Amino acid sequence: MAQKNLLEINECGIYCPQADVYIDPWKPVDSAIITHAHSDHARPGSRKYMAHEDSEAILKLRLGQDIQLETTDYYTPHTINSVRISFHPAGHITGSAQIRLEYKGEIWVVSGDYKTEGDSTCAPFEPVRCHTFITESTFGLPVFKWQPQEEVFREVNKWWKENAAMGKTSILCGYALGKAQRILASVDPEIGKIFVHGAVANVNAALQQNGLKLPPVTYAGPDIPRKEYPGSLVVAPPSALNTSWMRKFSPYSTAMASGWMNTRGTRRRRAVDKGFVLSDHADWQGLNQAVKETGCERVLVTHGYTAVFSRWLQEQGLNAQEVQTLYNEELEEI
Numbered sequence: 001m002a003q004k005n006l007l008e009i010n011e012c013g014i015y016c017p018q019a020d021v022y023i024d025p026w027k028p029v030d031s032a033i034i035t036h037a038h039s040d041h042a043r044p045g046s047r048k049y050m051a052h053e054d055s056e057a058i059l060k061l062r063l064g065q066d067i068q069l070e071t072t073d074y075y076t077p078h079t080i081n082s083v084r085i086s087f088h089p090a091g092h093i094t095g096s097a098q099i100r101l102e103y104k105g106e107i108w109v110v111s112g113d114y115k116t117e118g119d120s121t122c123a124p125f126e127p128v129r130c131h132t133f134i135t136e137s138t139f140g141l142p143v144f145k146w147q148p149q150e151e152v153f154r155e156v157n158k159w160w161k162e163n164a165a166m167g168k169t170s171i172l173c174g175y176a177l178g179k180a181q182r183i184l185a186s187v188d189p190e191i192g193k194i195f196v197h198g199a200v201a202n203v204n205a206a207l208q209q210n211g212l213k214l215p216p217v218t219y220a221g222p223d224i225p226r227k228e229y230p231g232s233l234v235v236a237p238p239s240a241l242n243t244s245w246m247r248k249f250s251p252y253s254t255a256m257a258s259g260w261m262n263t264r265g266t267r268r269r270r271a272v273d274k275g276f277v278l279s280d281h282a283d284w285q286g287l288n289q290a291v292k293e294t295g296c297e298r299v300l301v302t303h304g305y306t307a308v309f310s311r312w313l314q315e316q317g318l319n320a321q322e323v324q325t326l327y328n329e330e331l332e333e334i
């Protein structure tokens, strides 16, 4: 290409040569703009970081208290070497952002991870008009179609109530950052007590420091007598499944909340008694809607079902291509 692109992918990540900044770099760089605090997007070792203000405490928890971090709200433009850079709500997790870059009238948007259905733990996704849209495609297959979350949580509440009636503890697993808070903010606290695993308690504390509102929950620490657990809900990361940590909750029933709990998730579903299809990513329809609403001419498709989704977009008449990144959506949802 004769003219330099506003963004390019190199061995360190998504790079803007004009502003000399990276977005979600996978190797340490001089200047990193972070879309959100999930570990595949926010990696340690860069000299300085810029991120949304709601993710300040969680980024410091994960990357180190001494990182050099500049925070911003949504929409305020920051001009770096004539490139106007702004953050826009991605609806994925608390503080998640799409990054908009504008230079000489040309606009690019990097989606990071996003979800088109709103929830109370983050600002709802907003489409941003652009010429080139770099989109994720974690669930970029037509088979992925989410139910409204009200329906999912009605099922979760029903499952919890049934377990409670049988004197069982309900252990619901979901990713510690994002999914866990969405669960806590959405279940019916009238059903019983809510406990959390230590990993979830740490993330909660960081997000609450930046203003996230959650219902009261108790850390399921060693000082809690076992008789407290029957009838309660315990929210834990998937890594706690089938570990000795779970013994104290016996008798219990287990469940997992993830986008992978749908028809294609049989292998993963076998590990738990029940699966709830709940994702912090857009489903097939959400991805298509998001692309359309940007009004873009060109789409670059990153992590997920990149081949299928980019081919589909080409068939819709868009200039679409796959790009290789090191983001790992599996890590997030499981």
Ligand SMILES: [Zn+2]
Residues within 6 Å of the ligand: 036, 038, 041, 092, 113, 332
């Ligand atoms: Zn993510």
Ligand SMILES: [Zn+2]
Residues within 6 Å of the ligand: 038, 040, 041, 112, 113, 136, 303, 327, 328, 329, 332
């Ligand atoms: Zn991701």
